[in-house]
Amino acid sequence: MxxxxxxxxxxxxxxxxxxxxxxxxxxxxxxxxxxxxxxxxxxxxxxxxxxxxxxxxxxxxxxxxxxxxxxxxxxxxxxxxxxxxxxxxxxxxxxxxxxxxxxxxxxxxxxxxxxxxxxxxxPNQRAQPMLTNVVWTSLLNLPENVLGPINKYNKINKIALWKSRRTLVYLHL
Known part of the structure; x- marks a missing residue:
């Protein structure tokens, strides 16, 4: 809590x-x-x-x-x-x-x-990308069996991870 x-x-x-x-x-x-x-x-x-x-x-x-x-x-x-x-x-x-x-x-x-x-x-705008980076990096480093494959039932055609200024960006394309 x-x-x-x-x-x-x-x-x-x-x-x-x-x-x-x-x-x-x-x-x-x-x-x-x-x-x-x-x-x-x-x-x-x-x-x-x-x-x-x-x-x-x-x-x-x-x-x-x-x-x-x-x-x-x-x-x-x-x-x-x-x-x-x-x-x-x-x-x-x-x-x-x-x-x-x-x-x-x-x-x-x-x-x-x-x-x-x-x-x-x-957190301010400067902190948000840092938090995003920490969360996504942590998620990406989890063993594949923890999250499993991309859910085919979601309406996501492509997931792109871009490194921009050391920040990972999650895009729904």
């Missing part, structure tokens, strides 16, 4: 996190829906999301874009305001309370250059 399962806007953030049994139920329901909708012999890959515990320490003292004019708004100021107003993207991780950040992590490169400047939680 990570990401939206532990991120919420509530002051009582831990009590509002997705419970493990609810998470499991939701995943199984989603897999059942996919099983009924996808072409037969399709594969579904599940992967964990970011453990965002590192974000507060990496970003707290950096100047936020809205504070650039006067140099007076740091990410920690924005996080505190978000939490006060109960509108932040992730109270548990974007919080000055280290114990709360560690508790959130238990439930669940250069960091500032890879995060979206506005919310400092999601």
């Amino acid at each position: 990570q990401g939206n399962d532990v991120c919420n806007i509530f002051k009582e953030t831990v009590g509002n996190m997705t419970k493990p049994e609810v998470f499991r139920k939701n995943v199984l329901e989603t897999l059942n829906i996919l099983n009924s909708k996808l072409p037969k012999n399709s594969n579904v890959i599940l992967m964990g999301l970011v453990n965002a515990d590192f974000i507060y320490d990496a970003m707290a003292d950096r100047l936020h874009p809205i504070g650039t004019l006067h140099g007076n708004v740091r990410y920690k100021d924005l996080y505190n305001w978000f939490n006060c107003m109960q509108i932040g993207p992730c109270t548990g991780w974007l919080n000055s309370d280290r114990l709360l950040r560690e508790t959130t992590t238990q439930r669940n490169i250069n960091v500032p250059d890879l995060l979206e400047a506005v919310d400092s939680l999601h």
